[in-house]
Amino acid sequence: MAQTLSEIKTLLAAHGLRPKHKFGQNFLHDGNHMRRIMDAADLQAGDVVLEVGPGTGALTERLLEVGAEVVAVEIDTDLEPVLTHRMAGLPDGQGDRFTLVVGDALAGKHTINPAVIEPTMARVASSGRESFKLIANLPYHVASPLMANLAVDHPAMSDAVVMIQKEVADRLEAKPGSKAYGPLGILIQTLCEVRTVGTLAPGCFWPPPKVASTVVHLKRRPQPLTDDPKAFSATLKTLFTKRRKQLGSILGRDTELPEGISHDTRPDALTVEQLIALAEMLGSDIK
Numbered sequence: 001m002a003q004t005l006s007e008i009k010t011l012l013a014a015h016g017l018r019p020k021h022k023f024g025q026n027f028l029h030d031g032n033h034m035r036r037i038m039d040a041a042d043l044q045a046g047d048v049v050l051e052v053g054p055g056t057g058a059l060t061e062r063l064l065e066v067g068a069e070v071v072a073v074e075i076d077t078d079l080e081p082v083l084t085h086r087m088a089g090l091p092d093g094q095g096d097r098f099t100l101v102v103g104d105a106l107a108g109k110h111t112i113n114p115a116v117i118e119p120t121m122a123r124v125a126s127s128g129r130e131s132f133k134l135i136a137n138l139p140y141h142v143a144s145p146l147m148a149n150l151a152v153d154h155p156a157m158s159d160a161v162v163m164i165q166k167e168v169a170d171r172l173e174a175k176p177g178s179k180a181y182g183p184l185g186i187l188i189q190t191l192c193e194v195r196t197v198g199t200l201a202p203g204c205f206w207p208p209p210k211v212a213s214t215v216v217h218l219k220r221r222p223q224p225l226t227d228d229p230k231a232f233s234a235t236l237k238t239l240f241t242k243r244r245k246q247l248g249s250i251l252g253r254d255t256e257l258p259e260g261i262s263h264d265t266r267p268d269a270l271t272v273e274q275l276i277a278l279a280e281m282l283g284s285d286i287k
Contacts (some may be wrong), residue, residue, distance in 0.1 A: 001077075002030070002031050002034065002058065002061065002062065003056060003057070003058035003061065005029040005206055005284065008027050008029055008055075008056050008058060008206065009206070011056045011082055011086070012082070014151065015078065015082055017078055017079070017082070018075060019206070020206055023075055023076050023139060024053075024139030024141055024142070025053075025059065025076070025139070026112050026206070026207060026208070026209045027055045027056065027137075027201075027206050028058060028137045028204060028205055028206060028235065029058065029204070029205065029206055030200065030204035030205075033163075033198065033200055033204055033215070034058070034059055034062055035200055035280045036197055036215065037059070037135065037161055037163070037197070037215055038062055038063075040064065040161045040197045040215065040217045041133055041135050041159065041217075042067050043063070043067070043068050043133070043135075044067070044119070045066065045067025045068070046067060046068075046069065046127050046128070046129065047067075047068050047069070047129065047132075047133060048068070048069045048070075048071070048120065048124045048127055048129055048131075048132040048133070049063050049068045049069065049070045049071070049132065049133050049134075049135050049137055049190065050070075050071050050073070050116070050120050050132055050133070050134050050135075050136070051063065051070055051071070051072045051073070051134075051135040051136045051158075052072075052073045052105045052134070052138055052142065052146060053073070053074065053075070053136055053137060053138060053142075054072040054073075054074055054079075054083060054136075054141050054287070055074075055079065055137070056079070056083070056086065057072075057082075057083050057086050057087060057234060057285050058083055059135070059136075059137060060072055060083070060087070060098070061086075061087075061090065061094075062203060063090075063092065063135065064087075064090060064094040064095070064097055064098060067097075068097070068147075069123045069127055070097060070098050070099070071095045071099045071101060071116070071119050071120045071123055071132075071146065072098065072099070072100050072101070073101045073103065073104075073105045073113075073182070074100065074101070074102055074177060075102075075103060075104050075105070075274075077102055080100065080102050083100055083110075083117065084100065085232065087100070090227075092094075096261055099119050099123065101113075101115055101116055101119060103115055103116075105142060105146055106142060106145060106146065106149070108209050109145055110145070110149060111149065111153075112146070112149050112150060112153065112154065117154065120132055121156065124156060128159065129209065130156070130204075131156050131157065131158035132156055132157060132158070133157070133158060133159040133160065133161070134146075134150060134157055134159070134160035134161070134162060134178065135160075135161045135162070136162050136163070137162075137163040138162050138163060138164050139250045140164070140165045140168070140209075140211075141232070143162070143164040143165065143168050144168060144184055146165075147160060147162070147172075147184075147218070148184060148187060148188070148233075150189045151187070151188055151192060151218070151220075151229075152187070152191070152230060152233065155220070157214045157219065157220065158219070158220050159216075159219050159220065160192075160218040161197065161215065161216075161217050162214075162216060162218075163200065163213050163214070163215050164213065164214060164216065165181040165211050165212075165213060165214075166199060166211060166212040166213060166214045167180075167207075167211065168184075169196065169214035169216050170214075171184050171185040172185045172188050172189075172216055173185065173194050173196065173216075176266075176269055176270060176271050177268060177269055181268050182236075182240050182243070182268070183236040183237055183240050186236055186272055186275060187229065187232065187233050187236060188218060188273050189225075190224055190225040190229065190232065190272060190276065191220060191221060191225075191226075191229060192218040192219055192220050192221060193218070193221060193226045194216060194217075194218055194276065195216065195217045195219070196216055196217075197214075197215035197217050198214070198215050198216060199212055199213070199214050199215075199218060200212065200213040200214070200215065202255070225276055226276050226279070226280075227260045232275075232276065233273075234277045235278070235279040235282060236275065236279075238268040239252075239275075239278075240267055242267070243266060243267050243268045244266060245266065246264050246265065247261070247262070247263050247264075247265050247266070247267065247278075248263030248264065250267070250271050251263075251282070254279065255282075257278065257281070258274065258277040258278055258281050260274070261274055261277075261278060
């Protein structure tokens with residue numbers, strides 16, 4: 001039985017807890033949207049799922065119910081007894097497929113916590129799978145670095161179906177010339193196909209956030225558009241720090257550029273493919 005809003009509140013109250021703003025806790029309670037997330041993830045029994053920010057386990061329980069093996073990462077130590085007790089009480093041994101990591105999903109801005117990756121990959125190995133899926137209602141402050149680091153450094157992540165701030169989702173799908181077009185979206189687009197699943201009103205969460213949220217599906221490309229995403233990411237950061245300047249001003253007018261790219265062009269006017277070609281031509285020369 002899916003957790004209702006009333007049950008989520010009761011679970012927290014039983015432990016003297018309320019949502020904590022510092023952890024970006026906005027608990028999803030809309031069952032229809034949870035079903036849409038599950039449908040988009042296309043989970044099969046035995047699939048391994050990494051869930052960041054499980055809260056009281058409302059989505060976690062649905063993941064376990066369909067047979068997934070779940071590694072959940074919760075930064076709020078106060079929620080550990082809530083999750084542990086709740087998962088232990090699930091029927092049919094579902095809780096045996098649940099691993100809880102209490103801590104930060106990130107070990108720094110540019111690194112996933114090894115305490116998260118190690119049990120996830122252990123589940124992948126024991127299940128006979130070759131990959132895992134990220135399925136989560138991501139706290140807004142962790143969404144961008146988490147998705148970027150998993151996409152770049154952990155190719156075993158085959159898919160991500162995540163709820164994120166609409167503004168971040170817009171960046172993931174942004175096209176050249178738009179205000180949202182920048183390093184995060186360009187990097188993700190080189191490694192994944194991006195699809196919007198749906199937009200959620202603030203009322204789908206408790207407490208309601210002040211912004212709209214969007215569910216996006218990132219599906220890793222069989223062949224990435226760049227062979228060196230780390231180097232490409234570094235080039236993007238250099239170029240987009242000065243996104244309103246022309247390439248000639250950023251790189252120097254005597255810098256050789258790929259065919260079809262002018263020194264008068266701004267970085268945000270280039271397509272993903274043009275930026276990749278530029279990065280490959282510049283190599284380690286860009287400062």
